[in-house]
Structures are given as structure tokens and as C-alpha cells.
Amino acid sequence: MSTSLNLDKDHLTACISCGLCLPHCPTYQTTQDESRSPRGRISLMRGVEDGLMPLSKEVIESLDTCVQCLGCETACPSGVRYGELIGQTREVLNSHRKVSFRLRAGLWILLHMRVLLFGSRVLAVLQRLKLVPNKALPVPSRIPLRGVRYVQNDDPEVILFTGCVMDVWLSQVHEAALSVLDSIGVRYMISGNQVGCCGALHSHAGFRSTANKQALEVISALPSDLPILVDSAGCGAVLKEYGSLLGTQEARIFSSRVYDIHEWLINDSKWRESLPARRPGNKKVIVQDPCHLRHVQKAHTSVRELLTPFVECLELDDEGLCCGAGGAFSVDQPELAKEIRDKKLKSIQRAGRHLVVSANPGCMIHLESAGVEILHPIQVVAEYIGGKEDHE
Amino acid sequence: MGMNDLEDFRESVGKSDPVAVVGGRTHWTVGGNPTDDTRLVSAPVGIDFFDPSEMTVSVKAGTTLKDLNEELSRYRQEVCLEGSSETTVGGALMIGTDGIRRNLIGSIRETLLQAEYVDAKGKLIKAGGPTVKNVTGYDLCRLLVGSLGTLGLVGRVILRTRPQSEKSVWLRGGLSPEEARHICFRPSSLLWNGEETFIQLEGYGVNVDSEILNLKNLGYEELGVKCPISIPSFRHKFVNGMSLDNGIIDVYSSILYKSVEASEPQHSEEVLRLGNRVRKMFDPLGRLNPGRDPYRAGP
Amino acid sequence: MNRSRGNDQLFQELCRDIGTNRVHRDGASQLLYSRDGSAFPGGIPGVVCFPETTQHVVDCIKAANRHDRSFVPRGAGTGLAGGAVPCDAPLVISTTKMNSILEVNYEKRFAWVGPGVVNLDLTKSLTGTGFHFAPDPSSQQSCTIGGNVANNSGGPHCLAYGVTNAHILAIEVVLPDGTLVQLGDVDGHASGYDLRGVFVGGEGTLGIATRIAVKLTPDPPEIRTLLLDFMDVADAAKTVSAIIASGIVPAAIEMMDKRIVNVVEEFVKVGYPTDAAAVLIIEVDGLPEGVKIEVERIQSISLEHGARSVRVASSDEEREQIWKGRKSAFGAVAQIQPGYYLHDTVIPRTKLVEVLEAVYEIANRYELIVMNVFHAGDGNLHPLLVFDPQEPGVMERVLVAGEEIVQVSLDAGGVLSGEHGIGLEKKRFMEKLFSEEDLAAQKLLKDAFDPDGRANPFKVLPSGASCSEVNHLNQLPDGAWV
DSSP states (O other), X not given: OOOOOOOOHHHHHTOOOOOTTGGGOHHHXXXXXXXXXXXXXXXXXXXXXXTSSOOOHHHHHHHHTOOOOOHHHHHOTTOOOHHHHHHHHXXXXXXXXXXXXXXXXXHHHHTOHHHHHHHHHHHHHHHHTTOSOTTSSSSOSSOOSSOOOOOOOSSOSEEEEOOSHHHHHOHHHHHHHHHHHHHHTOOEEEOOTTTOOOOHHHHHXXXXXXXXXXXXXXXXXXXXXOOEEESOHHHHHHHHHHHHHHOOHHHHHHHHTEEEHHHHHHXXXXXXXXXXXXXXSOOEEEEOOOHIIIIISOOTHHHHHHHTTTSEEEEOTTTTOOOSOTTTHHHHSHHHHXXXXXXXXXXXXXXXXXXXXXXXXXXXXXXXXXXXXEEOHHHHHHHHHTOOSOOO | OHHHHHHHHHHXXXXXXXXEEOOSOTTTTTTOOOOTTOEEEOOOOOEEEEETTTTEEEEXXXXXXXXXXXXXXXXXXXXXXXXXXXXXXXXXXXXXOOXXXXXXXXXXXXXXXXXXXXXXXXXEEEEXXXXXXXXXXXXXXXXXXXXXXXXXXXXXEEXXXXXXXSEEEEEEEOOOHXXXXXHOSSOSXXXXXXXXXXXXXXXXXXXXXXXXXXXHHTTOEEEEXXXXXXXXXXXXXXXXXXXXXXXXXXXXXXXXXXXXOOOOOOOOHHHHHHHHHHHHHHOTTOOBSTTXXXXXXXX | OTHHHHHHHHXXXXXXXXXXXXXXXXXXXXXXXTOOTTOOOOOOOSEEEOOOSHHHHHHHHHHHHHTTOOEEEESSSOOSSSXXXXXXXXXXXXXXXXXXXXXXXXXXXXXXXXXXXXXXXXXXXXXXXXXXXXXXXXXXXXXXXXXXXXXXXXXXXXXXXXXXXXXXXXXXXXXXXXXXEEEEOTTSOXXXXXXXXXXXXSTTSSOEEEEEEEEOEEOOSEEEEEEEEESSHHHHHHHHHHHHHTTOOOSEEEEEEHHXXXXXXXXXXXXXXXXXXXXXXXXXXXXXXXXXXXXXXXXXXXXXXXXXXXXXXXXXHHXXXXXXXXXXXXXXXXXXXXXXXXXXXXXXXXXXXXXXXXXXXXXXXXXXXXXXXXXGGGTBOOEEEEEOTTSTTHHHHHHHHHHHHHHHHHHTXXXXXXXXXOTTTTGGGHHXXXXXXXXXXXXXXXXXXXXXXXBSXXXXXXXXXXXXXXXXXXXXXXXXOO
């Protein structure tokens, strides 16, 4: 099958095959195989574009196994825009083949909040009855039984973006975020159910038209000029990308309002005023950077800045290598995702037996299902800033 | 003039009969004696070119270490070739063993940058290159060092030089070799006679002085510039548990120096086969240093 | 041709011997393993193998022998001279999966590692032990130790510590006939010919390393990194010569000219002076008192020779960022143009000023952009000609300019390659440096190891026959050239 991927030729030729991306690619690190590396994937894209390579099973496998963590973009000294290349490629691939039922079903459900809510409640009950074996599904081990009723302020200063699945599965993170805002006296509202899915996973998986549709909905549902705070790195990344995704002035203005919650807090004067004079205990946490925070938003240092007044932050020794969650990746490529996670687990082990924090629901769920004790950083902050818990 | 010397040397080596180069005869029996029918020739003598700011020297193989070092020390430099003052540059390279200062000054194998040698067919061959770093082609210089003149007869070489240390001193004390290693950053020599360790420190005066102070606090005695013990001449490979027998161990290289000759070293059949293939390639008729065999030489 | 039928049989035997999942021959693998870091317009591998044990490698080579096939060892594929490019449908034997650190002996200061262990991973695994692996090629975060052995790799710190060869004690090798042999020993004193020493730098043409004993180097107690900037390239070059001539051997002296500083700064943002004509990165290490003396001497020498400022890195992070910039330099050039052509000549350090001047003059004359980033301390130049391969006629100019640069280096008493190796790319220049007889002598060594010419054929020596798939060697490839 001879197909054009419609890739930007300049972006393709910008890769000079130096190989400096190899150590930052989770799939190359687990396989040591060129076809699982950024430079290999770019070579294959080039091969397809130049008509040297058919879009064979092996080529598709190579491209499908990319987590899209974009660790390679951070590592590339020439600034190759790999994200754009693989995004565009995925889109073309999706129009040429059947997407797996698992993936399609997963993406569909995100767009249908009622089904998602109903299914999750059923799952939560089954979990309590121990009818779902632990780690059988890519979901948290204890889904909340009922939805949270958030209190909102009049005359809000900020909007917390609550999204779809996170609001259903990890609402405790939103609660923690709101309690932090409460403690320092920031008035807020939430985006809530009517806004729903941001389309991050759809964009990620190469369903750009669905992603664009969600983007339009989200933008029109959240007018005003209030800052939009996001406590999911994956959602935050795509919200910030709406501008370039849609290419409209309205979308660009919207994206400029979006902040990762850590990023926003550290620059907020109320936050700075409420910091303790010295660290309340000697607790240590291991910081696991979500790729969408580190490589896409490049806001990962703010997590440390936010945590350091309260706890000591320990770094992993893998320079921000992906954990294998990768949005829908762990659903689509479960075996590879597990192998990548195994590497991460070893790195966590080397850092010692401490609580792990990660600012993205996907990473939290993926690591938790391997038995890692994990929280969202904002949950740790909430414990301290609210003064709710006394720590050793 | 230099070229003429080499050309004379090439002619004296000839093309067909058994031949060996005689230097200072300081290591004459290493790896066996040349057979009786071997014709002995001498290598040319003299320093061709010494560029102190480049830290390389071009010298003919028959030059003695004494003469070479005299010239180099005028610019406070040295080469890492060891032997007695009568040992020739070519001789030291063909024997190819490192001295006790290897830990600081590096291996003799790193010293030879370029060699011009006469091959078994009587042709003058150039191996390596004049620069301090070089991966242009196969590094035949590596092969020549320690080859006992069995692959080619070296006439002229370019060697890497190094700055002489500002200060050098020996100390004696009671730390075990392992402890001594931990205490000192990069001693040039570390010897052990089974009871005491002998440490040679070299470098900037301030560095050496601060290390001396450290060691004196641990009961070490300062002994001056010259090596305080005489080192027996036969090199044995030391393995843990071996008795010292009044020998002295070079801790960094695990060489045990003893006054009795070592038994012939053991080599795997595969290594010997490969080594012999190399020799056969370079000297199919066996005319270069017949009777000598690098695989029979000690460590 | 019956090559594909031969392939079938060979493929099946390999699958049987080392396992189906370790043998690839699909089109994607063939494309990906046809090139290395040089993006040479390579041939096509017959079969790509991913051995995980020494026995697998033996099996691969024996299979190659049975089918009268050659083989090409391959590490991470970061080589810059086409050394891992397959010619004549060989087995490509990728050692990347042999990536375990097998034994670390702190008492005797060595470690046995698999050839696929990544250079920087070894040093990282030693963090906190007080030791490191000294060779640090710029690609160290990606390249493998097996590849370092094949190319006798250098790196900035090889100025004081020596190139890879000085750090390899012993190597377990599978010879081209399938024989397993250990060259050298962990004490570094094996008697007999130094076959370990010639194997290092053999560019995979003498056999395949399956286990490597590396020397562990003690970490220096003190390190100082200096960033010097100059308004004139010649002043920087003079400073380098003067430092060496003063008897100081720093751990590293690196030079970058204005163009490369600008692309590097764009990437690392550590505050490289982008208006300077050239910068030097100089590192000294050792005991604190001596380091202090060397820093002072280097400062005064450089100021005497026209340095505008000398900045001493104040933290480990700053130091790391400075080095990250230097080590990313090659990878960053695509910011300017998507193609580059690179040489690796070494010249006497006393000739830096005149040769650099000539390099700029040559580039100007051919209307090409040249960027210089190199190991100044040992005279190892890396002139990079940067260009857009789409521009008509540019290839011819690049090639002629490249050849002139090589000639200028050789005329100054230099050599072809300091650390990248000859591979496919530079063998056409070998006759400029060696006579026919010199090259015949080198061939004797190759023949002793590999009488049938199966190991990585068509590399290093300019033989009469040439790789049929790569006979357009004088044409630069489309797209990138590293």
C-alpha cells in the first residue's frame, strides 16, 4: 500500500539521526530496537514519504508503539518536532485501518459522561464486593462510590478544570486542589460535568477531528477571562494546545488562560504569603514527572517548588523517562506499557521507600496498579496547607 | 640525514637471512635467545626532532634512554619508557613492559605514536601517525610494543612525552595496600613487601605536601626522591593467596617482582593460534628474531 | 538472484539457533539497520540479529560462515564514518541487548560489561562509588561500550585520561571463524602480542566483542570548569597552544566557534556568550591545591592571549549544563541546515591557528557555512560543513571543500581521524597518509584475524573491490549527513 503521510518535509529532514534521543525513549530503552526509537520512526516515516517503504505491518507496529511522551523532543538538540510528525502520522494511520475495539470503546466512553458515570459506579460497587480482580483494568483500585458536590464561590477568581474521567475516578484530587485554593483564600468555580472531556486522549491517539470538536465545546463552555487551572497534566497540555490545534484567535486566547495548577500557585501572592517559615517535618516524596508536564508543558519544576516548603523532593535517576501510561497507550499496548513501567518501578526502588507523587491521573493509575503508593502532589500540599494532618 | 640513517638500517636488515637488532643487551634473554645463525644489526641513533610545546619526540631506535631523557629533561619533560640507562628506545619498546609508575604516567603502549620499521621483506613501513590522538587505520604500533622484534625491526619512532612532576617523594608506612589506595588520590607507585607499603607521590609541590602530611599522621616516614627499596628483576603475575617469598608487589598492576625467574606464562590455545597467525603473516619465513617468542616472555 | 533463497535458509537457521524473536528481516528492519549515525546511503542487511549471549553471537557467526555471508557488528549506531553500514547483504549483529554490567571489582578497579552497555549508563551506575569510566565521547548518553571499543572512541576528557584503548583491560571476542578468545587480562599485563590493543579501534573488522573488561577510574576530588571567550578565533587557538606548552595537561580543552555557540546556547540556555568569536571550555581536576594553581595559570595565560573573560562554573549544575551544550553540538546543527559533512582530522597543537584559518578560508571560497567544535587540547578538529542538500550543486562543493580541509590538515603534519574512525567514509583518503606498502602491512593484521574477509567488509582499508551497494560513495546522501 503506497500512502502519503502528508508530513512536513522540513520537519522530517531536520532529524540528522545522531541518536541522542535513544536514551530518552521509553520504548527504545525497553527493546533496544531501532524500530522502537524516535530516530527509527522518523526514518520509517521518511521511507514511506519517499516511496521507499510500504506502510507495512512492521512500519505500523513501529509507529503504533510510540507512547508519545515526547521525551525525545526535549532531548533533541536540533528541535525536531517529533510530536507533530507522529500526531499527523497517527491520524493518517487511523484512516487506513481498524482501530482496536478496546481503544475505540475507551475513547468513546470519555465523550459520554452519563455512560462513564454509570459504568464507574457499577465498577466501584463491584470493587467493594471484591468481584473485580485488582489490576485487571486500567482504573484506580478504589473508584469513589458517588460523585462529589463541590462548593463553589461567588465571584470566582479562577476556574478549576475538572474534566471527565478524573472527576469520576479521582475526584479526591480535585477536592484537594480546591481545599488548597480555599486555604489560601482564592475564590473558584469548577468547569464541571457539562464541559466534560478535553479531547486529550483523542488528540493523542490521532483522532484529531474528535479532539477539535471537543476543543470547540470546551472553549465555548468556558467564556470569561478567568485563569483555568488544571490538575491533570495530560488535560492541561491539550488545553494549552487548543490555540495551535484550531488555529483561531479565540482558541489562542483560551489557551493563554490555561495553567497547570502548580504553575499557577507558585506565582500567586496569596500562596507565597501562606507558606510555613520552615518545613513542618522531614517527610520525603519521590517526584515522578508526567511527560505532559515535563516534555510538553515544561512546567514540571513548579511541582517541586510547590512541594519543597513542606516535604523533601527526591528525584528519580531516569531523567524523566516515561512511566508507560501514555494516555490510551496502556490500553492499546498493555505489554509494552508494563515493560516500560517495570523500568520505572526499578528507578523508584532505587530512590527508596517513599511516597511517589505524580501530577497526572493516567500516571497515578498506571503506577498504582503496580502497587506503588502514589498521590497527586496537590494532595500532599493539601494535607499540609490545610493543617488537617499532623506529620511526624 | 635522518632518512639516510633509516635507509642504511633498512639495507643492513636485508631481505632474506635471520636477523635481530641488538641494543643495550639489558633484556637480551626475554622471551628466548636468538638462534645461533641470527645476524645481529644495530638500529640508528639520535634524536631527530623534539617539540616541547607539542610534547612529542622523534627519536631513532638505537638511542639510549639516558640520552633521550637527558634531552627531554632540559625542557622538564620525560617519556614513559623504563629500563637502565643503557637500554635503547627500541629495546624498551620491544620488551614492552610497564614500570612501577604506570598508575600515574600510563602504559608504554600509549607512548608509541608512530613507528618506522623494516619488515620481513626488507621494506620500510610506517605505522601510526605523529599526532597525540589517532585512529587512522589499524594501530600497528600497538602490535609492535612488546613484540620482541618478531614482526618488524623498528628504526625510528615518535613518542608521546609528558611534563616531569614538580615534586616526587617516597614514603614508607604500615597501611595495607588497600588502605593506602584509599588514602592517596593518584600515587605514581604503590609497592608492598608483605609488611609495609612504599608509596611514591608525584605532582605539584602543594599537592604532594598535603598528601605527605596526611600520611605522616598515619605514621608514614618520608624517604626522599629515590626508590627506597631495590626491586628484584623478575616479573611474576601475582594472584591472591600467592606467597611473596621476599618479593615485592606492585599493587596497581599485580606484578610480583622476585629474584627468581618466573615459569613460562600460560596462554589459551586460541590466543596462541591467533598470535602465531599474526607472526606468520608478518614474517612468513621466520627470519625476524628467530628463537624469540613474546608468548614465552613474562607479564 | 538466489540471494533471497539463501536468505530464507539462513534466516531459518538463525531462528532455530538463537530464537525467532531475535532475528528480523522485514523491510522496516532492513531500512533502519542500513544506516548508522552517519546516514551513509548504506546497503541492505541480509538479516538483523539481536543476540543476548556470547553463544548467540557465536551461533550468528557460524551461521554466516555456513552460508558464506559476511557480518557487521553494530552498537547504538551513532558512528560518524559509516562503520556500521552493511555492505553486501551481511548479517547485522546488533549487540544492544547485551547490555548487562556483569561484574564490578572495586578492589582491582575493573568491571566486566556486555558490549551493549551504554557508555553513560556505566558511569551512572558507578555514581557514589568513587569511580567512573573515563572515555566520554559526545554521544556517550547513547553510544555503547562495544562501539567505543570498535572505534577507540575519544571524548573531551581523553586529553588527560587517554582514549578508550587505555581503559580496556580485556575483551572476550568471537573471531570471524566463530572461535571464542579472550584478549588481554584484567591486570593489563598479558604477555604476547597486544592483540587486545589492536582489536580496540578495529572498527568491527576483526571480530565481535562479547564481554569487555573496562578500567574504573577514581573520581577526582576536585573539578573546575572554565568558560573562556575570545573576540578572535586565533586568540583562542593561541591560548590552547600556550597552555599545552606551559606543561599543564588539563582534563579537557574544548573549542567552539561563534556559529556553534549560538545553536548550542539556543538548546541549553546556560549563558554561553553568543557574541564571542570563539569559546574554550577548559576543565582541570585533581587535588584541590593543584587545581587552584592550574586555574590561576590558565586564567593568566588566557588573559595574556586575548581572552575577554574567564568564567568559572560555580555549581555542578552549571558545569553539567556547559558540558551538555558541548556534547549536543553535533545534534544541534540541523537548527541551521539539515545536512552536514564532518571531518575528524588531528593536527599538531602548535598548528591550530594556521589550520583553522585555512579551514575558514576554504569554506568561504566554496561559499559554504563551516562550524568548528572540537577537542582543541589534542588538536582533534571537527570542521562541520553545514548545507541544504536540496540546493543544486552543493554536494560537489562540499566534497571538494572537505577534501581540501583534509589536505590542509595532512600538510600540517596531521592524520585523518582522531576518534571517529575510517569506516567507509574516509578510506578514500587513506592513501594520502600511507604508502601502498604501509597499507599492505595493515592488511596483514586484518588477514590474521579474518582470513576470509567476513568481518565488516569494505571498511577501513581502501581495497580494490568496493561495496556494490555503496559504490556511489562520492555522492553525499540525500538528507542528513552526520
